[in-house]
């Protein structure tokens with residue numbers, strides 16, 4: 001079909017009143033309906049191609065348009081070279097203007113449909129102006145299945161393999177695999193700092209109800225959420241840091257600190273990251289490198305150890321002080337419902353609505 005025909009069918013569309021009314025029988029009977037339909041298909045195809053090429057989110061669903069390295073990757077999950085290249089690309093795409101990314105690390109058990117990742121992502125959608133933060137969230141997967149699942153629900157996914165260890169199963173608190181998984185995470189976060197990215201690290205069992213960024217202090221290097229807030233944001237002795245939610249700036253001090261933290265696992269064999277953190281937080285080395293640590297108040301960054309009671313102030317809530325993924329999932333869901341009730345326009349903000357129904361299923365009782 002030549003250009004003239006194309007133009008004439010276009011002008012037919014513009015000029016023919018039946019097109020505007022879209023009366024199908026007139027339309028079919030008209031003498032050059034073939035050209036109209038062809039023009040329409042061409043127009044539609046052009047729009048579709050433009051949308052596919054420019055929309056990053058669509059790329060995940062369009063294998064032909066996605067990065068070839070990315071496709072290969074599923075075939076050889078622990079190719080460290082490829083993994084690092086992918087990570088660089090994902091961090092670059094996801095970072096904010098000041099090189100900050102939001103990071104979470106997940107495995108297969110946590111990313112099964114209906115499991116924690118779903119509630120985590122939902123909180124961004126129903127939170128107060130948190131949905132735009134999803135553009136900066138990188139979901140880091142410890143195994144193939146969670147990587148695939150990430151690719152189907154989110155735009156920024158990075159693989160993090162550990163040769164020789166399968167992290168896909170649910171690892172309960174304090175099991176050997178759990179401890180190793182937590183250390184892998186510290187090692188990884190150190191790498192991200194070395195690459196020059198600041199990060200907000202969040203466990204996937206933290207719900208995001210409001211943007212935490214305005215609550216961070218610019219002059220600090222590391223800001224930790226805590227199990228219990230003792231009133232003084234700088235009291236390292238009493239401070240009770242929780243690794244499940246923190247904001248870390250990339251600089252020479254934090255890079256040294258994460259290396260120190262990771263290396264200290266050898267000094268305290270079998271200990272989990274948080275125990276080692278509590279042991280090293282008063283080490284003279286921290287002062288020596290000049291690291292500035294601050295604790296975040298549970299009024300804003302709460303958890304099940306110490307709840308953020310005020311719905312008007314809460315930013316994030318962590319299902320800490322809770323053993324077992326199934327219990328967490330039940331309470332994460334209950335918390336989302338509490339939040340929806342609080343936010344619903346018909347809710348009269350009486351005292352009943354202003355309190356959480358959780359923890360319900362969560363507890364520190366071991367799972368038998």
Ligand SMILES: *[C@@H]1O[C@H](CO)[C@@H](O)[C@H](O)[C@H]1NC(C)=O
Nearest residue numbers: 069076078079080081082085
């Ligand atoms: C890893 O992937 C790279 C290409 O990105 C390839 O050259 C290399 O041979 C792979 N290594 C292994 C161990 O498969």
Ligand SMILES: *[C@@H]1O[C@H](CO)[C@@H](O)[C@H](O)[C@H]1NC(C)=O
Nearest residue numbers: 326327330331359360361362
């Ligand atoms: C969770 O808690 C609710 C309320 O206390 C209880 O009815 C339910 O049986 C619990 N579910 C599980 C699986 O423990």
